Amino acid sequence: MNYLTRAGLGGMAALLLSGAVFAAPAAPPPGSITAAELQATVTFLADDLLEGRQIGRRGHAIAMRYVAAQFKAMGLEPAGTQGFYQPISFEERSFASDRETLTLTRGDKTSVFVNGVDLSVGPGNVVGPETISAPLVFVGFGLASKELGIDDYAGLDVRGKIVVALAGAPKSLNSEIAAHLARGKSGEAAALGAVGMITVRTIAQAERGPWSKTASTARLQRRNFVNPDGSAGGDAGSLKFSANVDDAAAAQLFAGSAMSFAAVQAAADTGAPHGFALTGTAKLDRSNAVTTITSANLLARLPGSDPALTDQLVLLSAHLDHLGMRTGEGDTIYNGALDNASGVATLLAVARSFAAEKKPPKRSLLFLVTTGEEGGLMGSSYFARYPTVGIERIVSEVNIDMPILTCDFADVIAYGANRSTMGPMVAAAAKKQGLGLMADPQPSEALFTRSDHYPLVRAGVPAVYLRTGWHDTQGGMTCRDAESLFRRTHYHEPSDDLSQPIDWNVAVKFARINAEISRTIANAHDAPRWYSGDYFGEVFAPAAVKAKRE
The missing domain is CATH 3.40.630.10 (Zn peptidases)
Structure with a gap:
């Protein structure tokens, strides 16, 4: 074949x-x-x-x-x-560049973060050199759910901007629901017009494993399936990039803004901090190679x-x-x-x-x-x-x-x-x-x-x-x-x-x-049914007949 x-x-x-x-x-x-x-x-x-x-x-x-x-x-x-x-x-993407950087500019000061060191970002789908530059805005955990009444983007304009979001979700959320919502962060940001996303660690995430584990996989190939009409599949939508940074780089992203990164992390440990504009502009530089494979x-x-x-x-x-x-x-x-x-x-x-x-x-x-x-x-x-x-x-x-x-x-x-x-x-x-x-x-x-x-x-x-x-x-x-x-x-x-x-x-x-x-x-006499009131059943099978939980 x-x-x-x-x-x-x-x-x-x-x-x-x-x-x-x-x-x-x-x-x-x-x-x-x-x-x-x-x-x-x-x-x-x-x-x-x-x-x-x-x-x-x-x-x-x-x-x-x-x-x-x-x-x-x-x-x-x-x-x-x-x-x-x-x-x-x-679509299989890899880097054509030897070095990728994220440059933070605030006034006449610049800071440069390097992929695989204090930055983790994958290759994009634009063949050749690529530069993406935009203002920054903090969006809390970056979650949205009509069913749960969550909208971390309320009152924020992220069109044409790079959003900065906390990893994961508030501790008060059921962990499985939280993981589901977290998977949709990139798509939500793209739907609201953002061009990129930078994820920063919570205290809880930092305790789960060292940053070096994340950094070590930064330059690996990335793949996404292609829809039959030729468009890119998956949940990322039209975001141009999604990246992670270590805590020292995150602290610089929040410097001079309404809250320091340390204060944001502390707030996230007990609740869900609201978003606000960050001072400065970020610029990502990379070069990409794209091929098509079939499985x-x-x-x-x-x-x-x-x-x-x-x-x-x-x-x-x-x-x-x-x-x-x-x-x-x-x-x-x-x-x-x-x-x-x-x-x-x-x-x-x-x-x-x-x-x-x-x-x-x-x-x-x-x-x-x-x-x-x-x-x-x-x-x-x-x-x-x-x-x-x-x-x-x-x-x-x-x-x-x-x-x-x-x-x-x-x-x-x-x-x-x-x-x-x-x-x-x-x-x-x-x-x-x-x-x-x-x-x-x-x-x-x-x-x-x-x-x-x-x-x-x-x-x-x-x-x-x-x-x-x-x-x-x-x-x-x-x-x-x-x-x-x-x-x-x-x-x-x-x-x-x-x-x-x-x-x-x-x-x-x-x-x-x-x-x-x-x-x-x-x-079985009856096929399996979602329990009435279960989040996943109500959201993804709203019209299905539900069972009463015993």
Whole structure:
């Protein structure tokens, strides 16, 4: 297919594609899921030959072929726009400049901030040298929500200006709602006529991690999907740039204004400071290179057995892409064994087990393997905006992303379970498998908005994001410790590879609970419903019939 060819399939890929590595395993007994099949899939997808599965690159193209071949071998129906594929064009932006700067001018004084040092800004979509200069205006947290009566732009004119916004949202907001609103900041600023946005840290954000982590990724490539009409997709709207600065640079942005940056940070720690004009003008200088790449989501369908319910779809999703390769010494490949080869292996095992059964569940099952998750949920966002099936037919989604399979867990966490009747269904399925359902142990992390189910939530679909829980089978919390260790030392690092101590029997347990949840939803008398009064259900599915919270 041409979009795979453009991704760079060379001689090695052709050799792999012609070999037995893509042969499907022998059909297992109906309903069975084996450690061997899970290990085989993760081992292949996390191999160095796939070069970190970065979208638009050879390794990811091979991985897509692998998944499509597995779908075909299972006898599933293609559900993409080109067979199992839903091709997506992406605009890939990189820097043509060796150095990018933001210059603050106030009277006859100037301060220069350097990208990757005290400034973090990505490449733009204008090819060649680019200069953006405008006055500055502080807009508080930069949030707007009619439903919640929030308008941080009230009384401020930001047309043709660069807005300066605090990161995150007030502490008084529910963390998941806050994360949702924060994702829309750039789009809101663009809609009001701003040309750029500079984000400054709150005290809380500064405590979560060092600035160096942000600065280290400043000069990486950026991507956004392209709409079928050729326009840029995503939430950023027409903003020319979005940047972050460290606290010392932020202090200079606020110097000579109504409040100092320290005072703004203190106010934000207890409330929501109002905006005001800043004294001075900022000028961004950079040079950009822009290319177009093509990748794809993959979709397959298993028809349901009940003629009255088969048009309804129970969606199971996992992302295939990872971070690719880096330059330098030592291990340079981001293999992504747990993030998210393990998730794709789980999805494929569940699909294979259902396909092998003599009688499938009542509702149809839709399997979605997405691209572009690591760059900002791009593949799932594209599918939600341009679904290959009627979006109204999708009754629920269970998303699988980075399960921690190094500890024998005794419960699962279903982020979003408290927002719809999916919660009791997940709990019932977990109980049947001898597992508990753990409440969100990290509400401040707002994980409900941070993976591929979230764009479907914004399309009105009830969803959960399923993860392994923190309790172990011995009554301890070693699974919490295992997740903490992975996040601290291996998450988005080359060490997330096959050296991870994955317990393949634990992987089987996780796949089985995913299958049981899918079966429970697919065979339920009623499709999942948002709870009455839930923020996401009321905002994104206002006309849908709601359920009363028990």
